[in-house]
Amino acid sequence: MGRAPCCDKASVKKGPWSTEEDSKLKDYIEKFGTGGNWIALPQKAGLKRCGKSCRLRWLNYLRPNIKHGDFTDEEDRIICSLFASIGSRWSIIAAQLPGRTDNDIKNYWNTKLKKKLMAMSMTSQSQRKPPPFPPSHQTPSFPLSSLYKECPTYYTPTGSFSTFEPMSPVQLQPNVLNNDNATMATNSSFVHTPESLVSYMQYYPAKENFLMFGSGEPSCSSSDGSSSHISYGREIKQEDMTNFQGFGANNGYGGDLKFMLSHGKDVNQWSEKPSVYNFDKDLEDVKRLISSSSNNCCSDNLIDENKTEEKVMYYYY
DNA sequence: AACAAGACCAACCGCCCGGCA
């Protein structure tokens, strides 16, 4: 049994918004605000629209400081970097691009940026250039360290774990915005550009259903943030834990972490010999490849949704 | 000029989650 619809579908108008409707909605919100209740808003504003539709129209089109038009290279870089890190969490990505909406970014990715990556991959494949990272035979460090700062390591009878805390927008943006031409910015941060992403995907394809990042050397999570590597992907099962010296447990924000710090033997299965990702395969493979590194883990658990919300709201209002 | 195919993007759909009674 599905849930009741949010409004009477038969009596609400659908389809493109007229300028009259736009001005009604805009005027109302500018005068009275949303009142924290989108469902009741259309009636108050004299609109025959679903509350959700009003909300979407406001957020994606009518609210002040919305940026329309072409995305800059800088924005491309940010989107690529974040997509590689957290997958299709468009609202989070949008929070890093003031004036852009999640819908905008989603559309841009689906219609242009993805194709741009594809095109680059063709060029890159023909040149067979090695990716700019990792620096050694070891698997690459993952840029999430640029999104999360490491907090104290805790030791329990069954193992140790470190907690992570999302960078604040102020902390995050300088890292995310780092433009170092696809090279390691520091030991612990890396920013994907479309180019680096393509190289990365070609040479470090998804292993089974998840990507693994991290150091091949067994090591405990460090507190200085310089030598910790995050591995994440599918949900970690108990048996996996035996292969790892440290593992995420609880981030202190109310969710279980499903990432691991440092690794045991599995990492050695990474081959030094690059295996080129086949971009001729379904494009979905690309998405799966990138997002598999995050969907099951960091996106649901690492990120403090409340804090994220704050960021989103900051830009929305 | 007419038509088809592809690209683009606004809007919708339905699921999930948190707040609250």
Add this chain to the structure above:
DNA sequence: TTGCCGGGCGGTTGGTCTTGT
């Protein structure tokens, strides 16, 4: 503790525009 409700989100759809033949 449970169930309902509204907000938020990601995926998808469909209408319009652009480009190619």
